[in-house]
Amino acid sequence: MDAATIKSARGRSPLKASSTVRAEVQKRGKRPGNLCYFYGAKVDRDWVARSSLELAAMLHAEASQDILTYSCDLDLIWSELSSGGYRGSKPDMRLQRRGGPPELWAVGHQGDTGNDPCVEKQRETQEGHAKAVGYAWKRYTEADAMREQVMLMNWLSVNPVLLQFRHLEVDALREEISRLVIARDGITVRDVYPAINMPRAHIFVALMRAHQRRSLTVEIRKRALGLSTPVIPWSEK
Structure with missing residues (x-):
């Protein structure tokens, strides 16, 4: 509603x-x-x-x-x-x-x-x-x-961060992260943070928005979201 x-x-x-x-x-x-x-x-x-x-x-x-x-x-x-x-x-x-x-x-x-x-x-x-x-x-x-309870619980933890930074402009950062993931043919969340010189919260928001826009895929369906979570290039299956 x-x-x-x-x-x-x-x-x-x-x-x-x-x-x-x-x-x-x-x-x-x-x-x-x-x-x-x-x-x-x-x-x-x-x-x-x-x-x-x-x-x-x-x-x-x-x-x-x-x-x-x-x-x-x-x-x-x-x-x-x-x-x-x-x-x-x-x-x-x-x-x-x-x-x-x-x-x-x-x-x-x-x-x-x-x-x-x-x-x-x-x-x-x-x-x-x-x-x-x-x-x-x-x-x-x-x-x-x-x-799909694993995915739902993961997004339940993601959503408050997206709300907190709802007005943050991260399009350029989102594209930079997507290029990084494609260039390395997949990495983990842990690998993203040191590769990008930006605040961690901004990187996290950009990462999740990239997932929503299908620029990449954060593997949130199988296990709890964490630093070891795989991040791979998005592909149309």
């Missing part, structure tokens, strides 16, 4: 901030869980995650090199879908995957549907509604989050 919507609602009722925020979520047909603010560096937007699972989906969108861009602005997404003739359920996110059609994601626990015999039919119906307006439909569940 777009954080600007929440901030506006809180401004109208500052003495009832919590109930106002939850009311805004419910107004959009969603159940509020553990609300938290989240900075999306890939799209330079502030979001509000309405549950831990939705936070996981946002982390996926930020960390995955397959996702080019995404949006959690429910009002804008629904407005554009409605004007295009979409007749399905409201999604929670819209994503653009590299080499694929745009996707609509519904974020929810598998337990929300259980063994309902209508679930498969509902899924097929949703896929049909999405396809009719040029989208693919996906349901992101806790099973997805568990499969």
Whole structure:
């Protein structure tokens, strides 16, 4: 959910901030869980995650090199879908995957549907509604989050640094690091710092932004991010 919507609602009722925020979520047909603010560096937007699972989906969108861009602005997404003739359920996110059609994601626990015999039919119906307006439909569940928990936890530690330096201009530094990685055909995070004469925090930010822009790949899927983490040239697999 777009954080600007929440901030506006809180401004109208500052003495009832919590109930106002939850009311805004419910107004959009969603159940509020553990609300938290989240900075999306890939799209330079502030979001509000309405549950831990939705936070996981946002982390996926930020960390995955397959996702080019995404949006959690429910009002804008629904407005554009409605004007295009979409007749399905409201999604929670819209994503653009590299080499694929745009996707609509519904974020929810598998337990929300259980063994309902209508679930498969509902899924097929949703896929049909999405396809009719040029989208693919996906349901992101806790099973997805568990499969990529290493990557998600790594990006959870990266994200506060990107937020702290959100206004730092590192394009030139990002390109310098990318050239270094390509020239050496892969190095580790430890190798990057002494090779670049810049503050370590700036190097780290540039490294992670380069990962998001597919200038290189920081291997964050297999183990905890650290100095020994491999950094390799990005390749279109």
